[in-house]
Amino acid sequence: MTIVDSADELGRRDRKKLETRAALEQAALTLVAERGLAGVTVEDIAEAVDVSSRTFFNYFPSKEDALIGPSPASAAELREKLEAMPADIPVLEALRRMSRAEAERVQERREQWLLRLKVFEQNPSLLPRLVTSGTETERAITDAVARRAGVEPGTSGYPELATAAAMAAFRVAMIRWSAADGLPELADLVDEGFAQLAAGLPNP
Missing domain, CATH: 1.10.10.60 (Homeodomain-like)
Known part of the structure; x- marks a missing residue:
């Protein structure tokens, strides 16, 4: 051979x-x-x-x-995406771009992800395991945000808060996308969420 x-x-x-x-x-x-x-x-x-x-x-x-399956991208991949973005891009915008790219990857497997979200909704006992699986990802993103912002994790609270807000925006977009049976583009819902964060979450 x-x-x-x-x-x-x-x-x-x-x-x-x-x-x-x-x-x-x-x-x-x-x-x-x-x-x-x-x-x-x-x-x-x-x-x-x-x-x-x-x-x-x-x-x-x-x-x-x-x-639960694999996440659209691994923790290392997400960290690398953030670190590869130009340093002059603000943290929230960098997180939006990273999240939008992930949303586009989820959209490519639309039917499977909609089914997965349905299964999670029908079986709440899976949620703690899902949260645990996201811990490594959140830690990696927090570290990348800290380096971009020039602060140490665990000091100002900024990296942790920015990461938590970004992950919440993505999670809410997924919930809305599932509730609408995947009719809107997930990436557009992610953009909407980040726009509200950037505006300071004013009253609707």
């Missing part, structure tokens, strides 16, 4: 893994939306994708993890 053949084989394996992971996520979301969290087992999810339970656990520690 040549080096090229080996590279092609590795590429096929990686694609197959990504396809299997995505299929397991989709099966988990679809089944839980239909039956509820308590009515679905790991075995049910694996069977829907025609793989073994052991294969499922190669990708996810639990069915809840399959439901």
Whole structure:
């Protein structure tokens, strides 16, 4: 086998893994939306994708993890996006651009994300796990904001507050987007939220 053949084989394996992971996520979301969290087992999810339970656990520690799935971008990716923006861009605008880019990535998988949000709404027991999964992301963004603002985390409170406000704006946009069945563009809703923050949240 040549080096090229080996590279092609590795590429096929990686694609197959990504396809299997995505299929397991989709099966988990679809089944839980239909039956509820308590009515679905790991075995049910694996069977829907025609793989073994052991294969499922190669990708996810639990069915809840399959439901939450990956964030649109990792904590490291978000931090890098902020750090790559020109230093003269104000913090709130940099956070808006970062959030808008994430909204566009979510929009590309509109149906799956709408289904995921529906599952979260129907199964409130998933929310604490969802919050926990966002902790690393919030910490990474806070660190990047602190460097951009030239302050130390935990001193003025500015990096923490700016990050929390940005994440809240994104979360509210997601809620509005889900409630409207994904009809508006998520990125536009994100822009609306940041515009209100930039204006100081005046009374409507």
